[in-house]
Amino acid sequence: MKLTKEQFTEDFLRQLQQRFALSVEDSSNYELYMSLGALTRAYYSAEWKSNTEVLKKDKNKQAYYFSIEFLPGKMLKSNLLSLGILETVKSGLKDLSLNLDEIAKAEPDMALGNGGLGRLASCFMDALASSNFPGNGNGIRYNYGLFKQKFVDGYQVELPDSWLKGGNVWEVRKENKAVNVGFSGQVYMVDDGLGNLKPHYENQQILRAIPYDTPMLGFENDVTNVMRLWTVEIPVTEEGNYLTVEKRRAVEDITAVLYPDDSNYEGRLLRLKQEYFFVSAGLQSIHNYFLSLGLPLSQFPNHVAIHINDTHPALCVPELMRLLLDVDGLSWEKAWDITVKTMSYTNHTIMQEALEKWPTQMVYDLLPRLCQIIQEIDRRFVAEKTPQVGPSLVHRTRILQNDHVHMANLAIIGSHSTNGVAKLHSDLLKNVVLHDFYLLYPERFNNKTNGIAIRRWSQLANEQMSQVLDETIGRSWRKNIDDLVLLKAYQDDPAVWEKLATAKRANKERLSQFIMETKGIEVSPAAIFDVQIKRLHAYKRQLMNLLHILKLYIDLKENPAKKMIPRVFIFGAKAAPSYDYAKTIIKCINEVADLINGDKSISGQIKVVFLENYNVSLAELIIPAADVSEQISLATKEASGTSNMKLMLNGAITVATLDGANVEIRDAVGSENIFIFGLDEQEVYGYYKRRDYNAKKIYDEDPIIQKVLNSFIDGTIPNIQREGREIYESLLTYNDEYFVLRDFAAYCSAQEKISQHYADRDVWQKMSLLNIANASQFSADKTVTRYAEDIWQIDPIF
Template identity: 35%
Template sequence: MVTPLTDQGKRKQISIRGIVGVESVAEIKKGFNRHLHFTLVKDRNVATPRDFFFALAHTVNDHLVSRWLRTQQYYCEKNPKRVYYLSLEFYIGRTLQNTMINLGIQKACDEAIYQYFDKIQKIAEKYAPAGLLLQLASLFLSNTLCIYIAPFVYNLQAFYKKSCLAEEADDWLRFGSPWEIARPEYILPVHYYGRVENTETGSKWVDTQVILAMPYDTPVPGYMNNTVNFMRLWSAKAPNDFNLKDFNVGDYVQAVLDRNLAENITRVLYPNDNFFIGKELRLKQEYFVVAATLQDIIRRHKASKVGGNTKRFNFDHFPEKVAIQLNDTHPALAIPELMRILVDIEKIQWEKAWNITKKTFSYTNHTVLPEALERWPVDLMEKLLPRHLQIIYEINQKHLDNLGFEFSGLTKEILIKKDAKNRAPLKCVLSGERSCNDLEKIIMQINDKERFKDFSDLEVDKFQNKTNGITPRRWLLLCNPELAELIAMKIGEAFVKDLSQLRKLNVFVNDDIFIRDISKVKQENKQKFAQYLEREYKVKINPASMFDVQVKRIHEYKRQLLNCLHIIAMYNSIKKNPENAFVPRTVVIGGKAAPGYHMAKMIIKLITSVADVVNNDPLIGSKLKVIFLENYRVSLAEKVIPATDLSQHISTAGTEASGTGNMKFMLNGALTIGTMDGANVEMAEEAGEENLFIFGLRMEDVVELDKKGYNAQEYYDRLPELKEVIDQIKNGFFSPKQPDLFKDIIDMLFHFDRFKVFADYEAYINCQQRVSQLYQNPKEWTKVVIKNIAAAGKFSSDRTIKEYAKDIWNVEPSDLKIPPPNEPKDLLNETATANVKP
């Protein structure tokens, strides 16, 4: 651990990761040994590294349980409005270290088990990326805890699937999870297929196939406030009587196959949906989460004090106590599902049910790309969820009936089209007042003006912007503790909960000692990451080189291709003039591709092929290295982000979704090269555009170019360097055994490139030259780094969640103050715990 220098040159320990006390260390040791012996039934002579990890995890879990119970007791007694977050986005992250930091026991744990710590760190990545931390869901839980809101997150308990050129199953539950608690008492039925009967008492969905949803709870603690909430993940289970008749008459194989088909719903998170079976499975997954979650929400609400004393439960107060946030289009079926429950099961009149539903839901829009807004074939919906299709038709018809002639343009945004159900308009129609929100300011502007213009004209206040954020607990304290300690030395520890405090660092922009210490922390992080790359990829890395990083989902609009063209151009430049001065670079690219996304996989193949040539050319030496990170994930991000010098966010202006990667890099002392797109726009506002490397077409330029007509051939003919690079790819220089391997990429770039790679190529190359020039002056580079860190305060997820609470959910932060769990007897009090129902 690096301890920063004070102004007087003396080293000082600070308590940002918890204070080490004799009693706390002894307690951790005692718990560790107890779990090793009595939970795992091992001693130190035969225990494996995985056993050590589980023993520590169970020890840390001991510190969570009483806090978890006290938190649920508070919710039961006070009955605050509860916010439910539905998402199907998964990002795997390490739970152990994050939990230790939030509980303030990391240093005590480090000291208590120091002789096993290295083993535990390695095993934590290999066996236990146990916290299925959703990108937004994780910040949602941890940050609502910081401001005392009662949150719940729901998702699938699925085996994760990693994608590059070929997919491999990542069985993260193979060895179990020390954090999960099964809740079989709350297992719920989920229905599929069947038919709809119209009866005197209303519609009935009958003859359905039933799959059971088994809940598993994972605790998530708030930062240093004794509060613990949880994520609930649903796992598909076949009913006990599932084809038991077939089994009994001897058709064992069919019975087993049918059981496996039922449980396949949560077998793989992202099935390839390029074929019908894959589409059907994906739709099953999305409905599975929605159906189980809404039953659970209604069960919990009925068990509360509101409306519980009447003979028939009163749903009038439902929106006052329940807010449901839909993350992107994936959980859109929650809308017709709640209507089905209210109308068909609870027998509430349609208009009243519609009013309840509208006030309950809000929707987060992530992107403006049409292909990212899910559409489902009507025949698939009719087969799998016939009653829901009827409800969607009715919502659509009533929506159109309610439109006046003034808004007749909205007919082009109907929810049902001939070939598909369009989910984004469904959410726009349904979302309550001021509750259809975007995660970047630029996305809101585009949606207002283009994608959902008619809806925006109809309900002006509905669309609003809630810029996304990141949690400094994970993305600074956990992944870059040396930098966190250095910052705390200068401005105190308040920034951990109030990231706007980072502005105070501007005072130290010209402080030579602070500049030196910032550079030292960065270099040590680079050294550690270089060692990791050499060990994993067998490529010798120059730690003094500029670490140039682009890690994000592989997609044409993210323009990893533009980065790849620059790599080839640098390679050509070194080959032609090896004696010329060149700023050494280690270019790192990482990310996953959707299983059925052919072009994304070809982009990955091109990058790896270029890397093979560059890394094995002796003339290039240490001047240029290229690494494609396999299986990019949160635990790998925690290594690469602190080590990055230059962070690339180069999507075509007006296309970027709600990424937070650029914010994480900014907070960890990387400079950004990018277009005026996504959060780059607001980062430039905060830090000053002169402190970012901004290049290329602006959004209005893209619009004009579309009107004029984009012609890739013009750029190819005009730019000799670009022509050389493209010809090398086209002629098989990087794929000599398969000269036509990248034919699809070349055809796309010349004829189908919606994202205009060639149009920004020249500006990008010139901007990269400015990057190299500044990097040759380490002191000036570090001054800009400090300015960027100081400007990162706006991008805290604490701020994001407070804005959601105030403007979207209508939730006031409570006065929840959970005391330390020093009196276990309170937890054994039957009166106190009788009503605690997770």
């Protein structure tokens, strides 16, 4: 948009006066932020309205991305960037003696996700709008984010993340789009007098779903899509609403918090309620919109694409069937044809425990009509496929097995596309994890490697690097991300190396200051900043990182004269509240950090920093400062990863196993510009097939591993008597499920190579430059274009 600094300043002062009746001098950062946010919303409101009208008039096909997580982070600067007025606003605020970065700190993170799944969904929202595609998000407006992580005596403590307490300036409540969602009760089929069976409900609990729409702005293209998040309310009847406090709380819990504790029946039931609530609300909303277009129902798949992001929204399949059967009166065959053509599914894991399944009785008690439909889908699947492929394959792939509803099976059978999120992952789905389904539906399987919103992770998160890129290759890369490849022409230019190194140093100094302010730990920007930021899970092997840190520490204690390139090991991770082993690892990392950081005898050569409450904003601070990107999951366990892409874009060098998208990063940058180690896919599956992995044997034969592991139980690390024993036993008594000990020597060797390369400044800077130059291959813009063309069949708006 066209906006002068003078016009912005006038608009901003007016907004501040109208909203809070305050002058700039008397306003807090919160009041300044809310005023600036409201003004920004006013700037894009006309385009939002125009987009909505154009889509309805032209009846464009739209994609609807159903995800239980969205992790947008802060939106103020992102929206200003997309509008093309970020620098104008910065300059105008500066004239008022204000700083945009300070004002932006008042914005809460929209922390409505746990990690990669939610951040990917938000990257896709950005990319869809920026690539001119009509694509909308559908999820839950949680009153509280995942949780606010605090460390108390080294332990993770979960506190409520009340991100909505000050209001959300970006959202718009759409009361006129509210729908009812029904739970429980009894349902049976009755003749409607015309020979048709219709469901009759008794004692059903009806809840009100209210949508809150948040615009998703395209980058400098006037496209505005919508992320629609649903909140639950208790409908007021003619008799009033006299629910007890306990019953009211039970209703409000449905949209209270992401991922309630599912270690008991009540928690699992609440999780299932959440999944159906946002699926039903979203599909009713889409169904109502389609009906308003005045088109025949047979055209539904030509105007609507519904995407199931992981198994949480798999109930989209039977819920759309319910609407087509019970509301529209279609035959089963017509409804099923429409449903399969409309639905598509992304699988995000190969780990069986992450492929959701629910007790059939639980589904029946909570969703009796949906359970009937699921049973019929399963019955017809068995009847159709058994003559074609035999009972054994059908039994292994049916939806209802062992008194459980298998949600991945439901999503695959009820959709026309199933994709993985990295080439290796997709190959494993076809050949191992979902091989039986691949035999049934080979044409449905495809790969869509994940991507990231490069604009956010460069232009917003790393202004220093972005400035160097502008000076070196021009500004075209900001709009056309493929132009990052122009940087390759400067791979042997020491002047460019130096500029990038200076930008990296500035980011490291900024992070160092933050670490001192928040943790009281002094770290040197001259040290290698070695970063592992991701969800805390055993398969991601933060534990192996910790074992290596201990090895370095033991080496320094045993050889006081030894000198090494100083390292700062930086962790950011949350453990699920009920995941005790992950919380044990957090405790051990924190105690090792206290031990090492307080030991003056090693002269600060190692520092360990575990930053609390990892979220998007913290990632934007850490990633630009990283020298080393830790992507060390056991091969075959990480579906893709996206932190690997963000760190690569910001010039960090990856140390990695051949897992997930690491394989494609290696292919992009060349094996000489990444540090690959450890078991590969075939070797991992070889151990599984032979069942001959022996962690105790590795321990017995390796004195270094003995020293490191013994430190967990011999008192070397204070305050972990229980936790240290648990780690020790998990690796030796329970045979090291994720092959940490098998990969440890190779990992240490890769780390030695990192130190050697870092010592050669020219070599390191060239590697860093080439990582940046090849990052455009992992743009979310490219990924969603592949989804749009291959799966959703949606066209650009303009």
